[in-house]
Amino acid sequence: MKLTTKILINTLLLFAIFSCKDTPKETKQISELTIENKDFTFKIESLNDREYPDNPDIGFMASDYDYNYFEAGKIHPEKENGKYSFYFYSNGKTGDSIAFNTIDLLEFMPTVPEHLKEDRYLSYIAVVNQEWNRNQVRFNASQFQSSNKDIVRVDIARNCLNSYLWEIIAYKKENGKELPFSHGWFDFPKPLYTQLFKARNDVDFELYKKPLENWVDCENRKIKKSYISKTLDTVTISYQDKGNTMYPLEGARKKKFKEIIYPETFKTIRDLQSDSTKFATFSPPGFYNKSNPRKTELGRIRNLKEVTLYKVMSSQAKDTLNEINFTFIDADNKRTTKLVLGGLDLSDLPTLSDDKANEGWKNSMGFSNHPFYESYEQHLSWESDKNPYYSYLTDDKDNWLDSHLVGIDGPVMYWDDKNPKMLHVWLLSFERHAFVGHYTLEI
Numbered sequence: 351m352k353l354t355t356k357i358l359i360n361t362l363l364l365f366a367i368f369s370c371k372d373t374p375k376e377t378k379q380i381s382e383l384t385i386e387n388k389d390f391t392f393k394i395e396s397l398n399d400r401e402y403p404d405n406p407d408i409g410f411m412a413s414d415y416d417y418n419y420f421e422a423g424k425i426h427p428e429k430e431n432g433k434y435s436f437y438f439y440s441n442g443k444t445g446d447s448i449a450f451n452t453i454d455l456l457e458f459m460p461t462v463p464e465h466l467k468e469d470r471y472l473s474y475i476a477v478v479n480q481e482w483n484r485n486q487v488r489f490n491a492s493q494f495q496s497s498n499k500d501i502v503r504v505d506i507a508r509n510c511l512n513s514y515l516w517e518i519i520a521y522k523k524e525n526g527k528e529l530p531f532s533h534g535w536f537d538f539p540k541p542l543y544t545q546l547f548k549a550r551n552d553v554d555f556e557l558y559k560k561p562l563e564n565w566v567d568c569e570n571r572k573i574k575k576s577y578i579s580k581t582l583d584t585v586t587i588s589y590q591d592k593g594n595t596m597y598p599l600e601g602a603r604k605k606k607f608k609e610i611i612y613p614e615t616f617k618t619i620r621d622l623q624s625d626s627t628k629f630a631t632f633s634p635p636g637f638y639n640k641s642n643p644r645k646t647e648l649g650r651i652r653n654l655k656e657v658t659l660y661k662v663m664s665s666q667a668k669d670t671l672n673e674i675n676f677t678f679i680d681a682d683n684k685r686t687t688k689l690v691l692g693g694l695d696l697s698d699l700p701t702l703s704d705d706k707a708n709e710g711w712k713n714s715m716g717f718s719n720h721p722f723y724e725s726y727e728q729h730l731s732w733e734s735d736k737n738p739y740y741s742y743l744t745d746d747k748d749n750w751l752d753s754h755l756v757g758i759d760g761p762v763m764y765w766d767d768k769n770p771k772m773l774h775v776w777l778l779s780f781e782r783h784a785f786v787g788h789y790t791l792e793i
Contacts, residue, residue: 387427390539394420394438394518397535397637404630404638406605412522412529419446420518420534425455425542432456432549436506438518438534446498448520450489450506454730458485458508459543459550460562461734463718465666469577472717475568475750477551478561479716480734482754484510486517486722487729503528509636513547513562514538517636535635550735570749578717578740579662579673579692588792589657593620597776597785601708609783611643622779622786625649627757629783638781646757648786650687651678651777657791664693664738666718671738672696674775676789686746689777691761693738696773696793702764707776707785710764715741715753722760722782754780758787766790 398417399408424437433452440446460480466472486507494504503521516538522531544555560566596618599607609630613621631644656677664671673692679685699711713721718737720729741760743751753759759778762785766772769792777787 386541386545389427390425390542392423392425392536392539394423394534394536395635396420396533402637404609404640406602406609406638407530407533410529410605412524412531414522415530416532419520419532423518423536425539428452432546438504440498446496448498448501448504449495450493450504451495453506453726455546456550457720457729457732457734458487459547460513460558461718462551462553463666463737464735465664465738466577466717469574471571472574472577474558474561476717477558478566478568479714480719481513481562482510482565483714483716483719483759484508484722485720485724485729486519488723488725490725493726501531507636508538509632511632511634511636512564513543514540515635537635568750568752570745570751572748573742573744573750575748577665579664579671579738581660581662581673582670583661585659585661585672585793587657587659589654590790591654592788592790593623593654594618595788597788598705598707600705602782603708603784606638606781606783609638609640609781611640619785619788620652622784623648623652627779627786629757629780632781644757644780646780647755648757648779649680650685650756651689651758651787652681653679654789655679655686657789659791659793660692662692666736667693667738669695669738674791687751687756688744688746688748689741689758690744691741691763691775693740694763699773700764701767701770702774703767704774707762707764707774707788710762710774710776712760712762712778713739713741714760715743715758717742 396417419440420438421441422439426435432454434455436450436453438448460477462473462477466476486505489504491502500522501520502523505519507517509515509517514537516536518534520531521528547555611628612626625647627646627648628643630638630640631642633639658675660673662671662673672694676689678687702710713719717740718734720732720734743753743756745751757780759780759782762776762778764774771793773791773793775789776785779786
């Protein structure tokens with residue numbers, strides 16, 4: 351099947367709308383978690399600049415970037431369940447190969463956190479949001495073998511479109527910088543995925559198949575906070591909304607600036623806090639597409655009304671952690687929106703200057719989600735079945751709101767390099783194209 355035809359079919363599937371009324375009614379226990387002991391092969395697609403004109407890597411690639419480097423791949427099971435070797439093969443011209451030995455694929459699977467399993471709705475939106483957010487894992491040169499010795503890093507990504515759309519990106523080093531050398535898209539084998547999902551969650555993949563294979567429009571039900579954390583104390587803080595300033599155009603925000611469709615020009619973050627703001631959408635198999643603008647509801651966070659910092663007891667970790675609650679009101683004083691960021695150990699956050707904001711700790715909206723980008727060591731230590739992290743939006747009645755429809759992907763946080771008591775919280779837009787909020791908390 352030609353790539354263009356495949357993209358069209360996947361796009362039509364992507365926009366098929368289902369209802370979260372299909373939330374699982376029961377948890378089906380699996381008595382034996384067996385994974386088929388066989389090799390799985392797959393083809394790898396590529397996109398050139400004509401096919402992918404909105405590629406944010408254009409202008410930031412290795413000088414010898416190869417659009418057709420990757421051709422095929424193979425996944426080979428190891429003796430231990432969930433551990434696999436990955437092999438990626440280049441085209442016939444070079445005959446290069448990249449091999450990863452003994453990768454734990456179970457941690458890549460969307461996971462129902464242990465502490466949410468008793469609540470069907472929280473279990474559902476936790477798994478859905480883990481799939482709906484990108485998880486790109488970085489492997490350094492010591493963690494793979496390649497016949498091309500110039501490749502210094504390889505990333506494997508599970509993108510946010512559906513369970514089977516994955517990516518591989520190889521990097522070379524030029525002038526002290528790691529730059530993309532080739533980018534490939536592949537379909538993760540469905541039979542293996544369903545087996546891994548079952549092994550990870552002790553439930554049948556069929557219970558979550560609809561929202562993981564195609565985008566759905568979820569019901570806005572009330573969040574039962576008791577399953578997530580218990581409030582212990584309120585911490586006195588002062589806070590400031592920095593929305594009347596601009597964000598630093600560095601790193602990914604510099605590369606993705608061209609993905610902002612409307613407003614065409616702007617001078618402050620506040621200019622983006624409008625329902626008129628539009629971004630390039632993300633289309634199958636995993637590329638930015640300005641021909642289909644993504645609408646937002648960013649007018650919801652136009653005016654900051656209140657910020658509260660709590661000490662909380664995590665339902666999972668049983669540790670004392672922090673939670674930050676933001677309350678916003680739109681310009682017409684009609685829509686109240688709450689942002690909850692919790693399960694946080696603020697002492698773990700880095701210390702940075704504002705011009706390094708892109709390097710702050712960041713994560714997606716959801717429950718126990720892996721960060722967007724992480725090393726393989728960080729990936730394994732995150733443990734999405736146990737991690738206490740949570741971030742979500744609600745209306746004034748505490749009903750969950752889909753952050754993707756609002757246009758917020760997640761927070762970026764760090765301590766101020768000049769004031770050790772000042773915490774910075776930035777909000778990333780849909781697909782992390784821009785910063786759409788900046789707030790400081792003096793603690």
